[in-house]
Amino acid sequence: MKTAIVTGASSGIGKAISHQLKNEGYDVLGLSRRGPEIFCDITDTKALEHHITKILKTHEIHLLVNCAGLGIFRPHEELSLQKIETLIDTNLKAPILLANLCLRSLKKTQGHIINVASIEATKHSKFSALYSATKAGLRSFSLCLFEELRNAKVRVTNINPDLTQTPFFDTLAFEPTKQKETVIDPDDLATQIVEIIHAPYVVTDITIQPQKFAIIKKPQPSKKHK
Template sequence: MMRAIVTGYSSGIGQAIAKILEENSYEVIRLNSRLNDKKALEKEVKQELKKAEIDLLINCAGVGVFKPHEEISLDKIQELIDVNLTAPIVLTNLCLRSLKKTKGHIINISSIEATRHSKFSALYTATKAGLRNFSLALFEELRRSDVRVTNINPDLTKTNFFEEFNFEPSNNKNAHLNPDNIAKQVLEIVQFDGVITDITLRPQRLEIKKK
């Protein structure tokens, strides 16, 4: 059985990915450590790797904030950097020797905001663009080791990600993505005979609604 670590598994895109992997004979490892607690994370990952190597690492956990930069608290700034950027880099570091042994796959869930420059998204964009560029550079580093690296940039997706914001995706089914379809795309990427290094997933329409 193939083994996968998936972050952000409790809801949204991460939950859908964990579910589809389990339906396709993966053992999904759900880490309990907080992503900003590097020592606890290191201890838990090392314990898992003592049991068996891993074949797949999916960094899906993410948080956002969209407001004037001077209105964002310093704690919130640190949280976004920790969860969106530092945690995937740290987890990759901890898992990479194992992934080299299994010739495994790293998939980072970034954002459409990593590819553009939107008002009130400077902090979020910085973290997601950092993750995207980490992925693309890491692919070049790992090509000879046969470890595949994929970065995915989803556009508006109907999840609880928008609970704390003053906007959310439109109810028009053509104006947002859904987690299950993104999970299906992840499975196709894993099964693809080659490497999809960077892919952007978008709905046909652009519609949001104010709360």
């Protein structure tokens, strides 16, 4: 049985891909800060190293899927240093560390690393400087790592999804509409990822978008004048 490590496995894209991988016969080891998966704060380097080292004692890794991600879309000067560090640690640092920890095993199995970046990795948007920087960094890391690993027959795929119906938007000031043509279903995205895993070639970088673009701006609490 092949083993997959999936971050962010308790919801959204991570949950959808974990479900489909189980249907494909994978032993899925999900890392999450909530849910029935292995409890692990991926922003905690020592905890991450501890959990992966423990897993590697009993498993060879065939697939690493980095799905966990956070979003903040606000003027950069309004961000606290703690939020900046948390976003970088979650979106960029953790996938880099996980690749480092799992790579020897992935070379043995001639495995696959899939990094879920974002459409924002490919463009420049207002109030997205920090988020886009982390996702563009992840995309660049993925593409460079493939060049490093291709002769070792380790696949590396970077995926740039556009608006996807997940809890990602719960804390944001906007969200996708409910119209099918304006948002990606996480199960459909997971199906695409499974197809990429089974492809006889390497998909190194792919952007997935709904046909139409539309968002809903959430009502904001009114500011009281002092």
